[in-house]
Amino acid sequence: MNIPTIIPLFLSLLLLFPPLAICDERQRTYIVYLGSHTQQYTPDQILETHHSCLTSVKDSEEEARASLIYSYKHSINGFAASLTPQQASKLNELEEVVAVIESRPRKYSTHTTRSWEFSGLNLAAGYDVAESMKKETTMAEAGDLLHRAGYGVWPEAESFSDEGMEAVPKSWKGICQTGQEFNSSHCNKKIIGARYYIKGFETYYGRLDATEDYRSPRDKDGHGTHTAATFAGRQVRNASALGGFARGTASGGAPLARLAVYKVCWPIPNQEKIGGNTCFDEDMLAAMDDAIADGVQVISISIGADEPLSPVNDSLSIGALHAARKNVVVVCSGGNDGPKPGTVVNTPPWILTVGASNMDRGFLGTVVLGNGMKITGQTVTHHKLPKRLPLISAADAALPWVPDNETDQCLPDSLAPEKVRGKIVLCLRGSGTRYLKGVEVKRAGGAGFILANTAALGDDVFLEPHVLPTTAVTYDETREIVRYIRSAKGNATARLREPRTVLGYKAAPFMASFSSRGPNVIHPCILKPDVAAPGVNILAAWSQASPPTKLSQDRRSVKYNFDSGTSMACPHVAALAALLKAIHPTWSSAAIRSAIMTTASTRNNKGRTITDERGHTATPFQFGSGQFCPSKAADPGLVYDASYTDYLLYLCSYGLKNAGERFNCPKFPPPMYDLNYPSVSVPKLNGTLTIKRSVMNVGGDGNAVYFFSAKPPLGMTVTARPSVLFFSRVGERKEFTLTIEAREYYGEGGYGFGWYSWRDNYHVVRSPIAVSMG
Incomplete structure (x- = not known):
């Protein structure tokens, strides 16, 4: 078994900064990542430590304070500042610094009346999972994904009515930030928080042109409103788009959830709105740091970089890791660069990554x-x-x-x-x-x-x-x-x-051609995407400041609109995560991800295998574990759990030796493929590999017996030891090993796919397998 060597780019200063840049004295924005806060410092004390760090490379304390753009004071420890490459290089040499990341204006992708019914969650009929949801469930909405700009929310939309909702829970710590065309009255018992983050954008481009977007949490584009309504929109009867299309009851998947909005993406000056948007790392990291501190339980991020990024070069990955420490579920879109392989983004194991499928x-x-x-x-x-x-x-x-x-x-x-x-x-x-x-x-x-x-x-x-x-x-x-x-x-x-x-005009779901595909080029031992959900032709609320086409030539205004992308698939899965949070408040974020993955379906509504856009059999590199299945996820039987410490050990194996806190990597950390993940990905298998996993019993009956079965990739065998798991109580954990053996060579570099399952009399706990030959 030869697992490929992964070079940790973030550990080498020379790889972060071009050799000649060291002589460049121009100020740029850098994120100085210091890991987590190890002690209970006040925000003022944290700010002073960041000022002190900057003072060590600046000529004066005044210059240090003036250079600071953001101080991340809550879960994330770090700051964003204007620095020369030479100053950034000096900071990167400090022992307490995990990484120094140069901010770039990356082109981030801004990656319903039928989709929830098609997914088996009949909200209009009062499905018991939705009704059992706790009102304290909150969600951070950070953007969307189809190369669009202008995130935020249109608060007047009927989908965000707070009629009949109880008072905002006292545990909520967020704010309603005012700004252009947005005041405190636009927050209510449904939209309980709203913020916007623009310092990184304006440091690079200058002050936002107020005619291009609202300098506030208000959505001028439409997609922030669309994804927020898909996640948590209230039930709106007789909704339709464009003169009567898709008429029915529009609803989000978690209609009783509270909603908090964090606007981080903005239109690039002097560009057509379609494709002319950007999100800055320092703005996104500030939003996630605030969201965790505000008390959100599920963060839905329909944003992705235009290429896969290493885990400490990616602000979303850093923010999501700290969310996992607080047991916050982070759901991200997988990208819209399919059908090309190796394009899936948002790939760390602490993120639940979603692909897009079609409906019927x-x-x-x-x-x-x-x-x-x-x-x-x-x-x-x-x-x-x-x-x-x-x-x-x-x-x-x-x-x-x-x-x-x-x-x-x-x-x-x-x-x-x-x-x-x-x-x-x-x-x-x-x-x-x-x-x-x-x-x-x-x-x-x-x-x-x-x-x-x-x-x-x-x-x-x-x-x-x-x-x-x-x-x-x-x-x-x-x-x-x-x-x-x-x-x-x-x-x-x-x-x-x-x-x-x-x-029901055709067999569905089938995978969208644009949905980004595996293999996971950053974390090859983690299969991505994790699941698929409806992401094509989704109807949801829309900003009335944006025409349905987003074109200046289009003078129409609509309350509802269709949109497509993994942006639209992401809030479907985020809503399910919120429902599971309400039903199982003690479950970890990893357990919730596991429940969604192991209960996903690989069959369409005709009982046949899910296909791609050409009618060919789809693979786990397209849909992960399969199409999410809300009606089954609440009772998965067994879950694959993982902790924040497990993720730090994974990073040790990846090559990161300094997590920025009092955690020392062991001399021989566990291999990356042993992370307790609900799927299996093995690159370049040469012979035999044994993988460790454990499952926890969460079924209603404490006494349970589960039997192993497998459908291995072509030319291989997959066995488990033990092959039978006996449980006597809820919460009990059992370890097992999977042995994958290549018995027949079938081509260099090509992946084969299979499955393994644990079954009792009621549950089927299924995991996909992807293996390539060495």
Whole structure:
């Protein structure tokens, strides 16, 4: 067994700072991470220690105080400050410093009426899990995930009504921070806290332009409101979007939960809002430090870096580790860079990472071609084109200077108006945003357009409120339309019919093409993502300051809107975590993660294996343990528990020798693959490997007997010792070992997948296995 050597980049100063940067005297923002607070210091005392640390590298105490941007005073010990690379280098040499991280304006990804019913949680009918939830449950909402800006909340949305809710619990320590268009009256018994963090952004870009976003917790973009409502929105009857689509009772998964909002992402100046947003590490770390101190129990973070980051180079990872110390559950989106492998982000074992899947609801709009063929696509534009209009491919209408590989994309200023005017245009997905493709067709005078999938996107169709009549079609349907256009030789026609809502129109869930995939390139012994949840075409509340397309050309205002991304999947799982917190208040964050993972399903609503966007069998690198299953997670039978100390030992094995507190790594820390995780990932197996695990009995009956079974990866065997576990009481723990043996070589570097389970008469505690050959 050869586990690959992982180089701890954060331990080497030369790897953190380029060799020539040492002579650079320009001020930059750095986060100086000191680990955890080891003693009970007051905030003022902590602030003074941070000032003292800065004074050691600054010319005066006044300069040290002026350079400080944030002092992290609660769970996290550290600060953000303006430093030269030379000053940062000197601080990194101090024994008490764990890491010095240069802040960069990273492009973080801002990674419902049907989704909860589809997931088996019938909130409208008063499902007992939701009803049993405690009102003290709180949640920190930190953003969202589809390359969007302007996080926060639109407090006037009906989803955030506090009607019938009891007084704010006395245990709550948060505040309602005022600002532009946001005052203390916007907090209530539902939204019990609101803050915003902008110092890092404004240190880099200068003061925020108040016309681009609210300098307050108010949401100008829509996605903060959308994800918050998906998590904890109250039940709103007769909700719909865009003139009647998806009409029904809108509800979050934890409608009685309290909500606290922490706004950390802002629009990049002078950029189109779609994709023009950023979140700074120092702002996010300050938000998480405050959220933990405020008393939140579940933190839902629909944000992810544009690439996987090492655990101490990533502010979300640092913040989540400290949340785990306080037993706060942290749920994060896994990213939107699929289907490329190795793209999943937010991958440490102390984070619950979520992938996105599709539901069974369709808004079917028929495209009737001139030859009589009917193509059933999807749309949420009520406009219809009942009479036949000329149909043209964008590739046949592109201007002469458009590159050959972009002619079919309907990119801005790419279409010739004389060829498009009055026609329906076939635009291929790929480069550019989907909204702007419709804007380009409209600019060129087109009457409507068909949004066509590429082979890589398969059946993954997005519903979006385009600025003109639109129908989106799958790859197979795209091929039929292209075939017809070619055969018609310039005389192709089509018409777009009025859409209709259909439930159960196809097997679901199936994985979204955009959902980022494993393997986990940062923590290869931790399988990610952990679970999947609905993340495509989710209906939820929206900011009325933002049009449904987010485009300046769009003058519409809506109360509800559709959106897609692992951002939308994340609050589904966070809501389930909040319900489990209410039902099992003594469970650790690791136990809650385990319950969600080991009860997840790998079957769709037709009883077959979950597939990807092309109809192929999906793997744990796409859905982790499977699609989350709220109705089963409350009673998982057994859980895989882990403590904060376990995570520190894991970091010792990873290569971090200084956790910034009174914790000394043992000379021989346990291997990373022995962390008590509910899944198994083994890179480069060469022969045989034995892995340690333990489970705790949380079933209702203290007396229980569990039997082992396995479906190993191809060419391998998986055995457990012992193969039968006997429990006599609730809370009892049993250890076992898993032995994985490669009996047959089946290809270098490729992963094989399997499962193992513990079963009694009622529970099935299932864990995925991913193994690659050495």
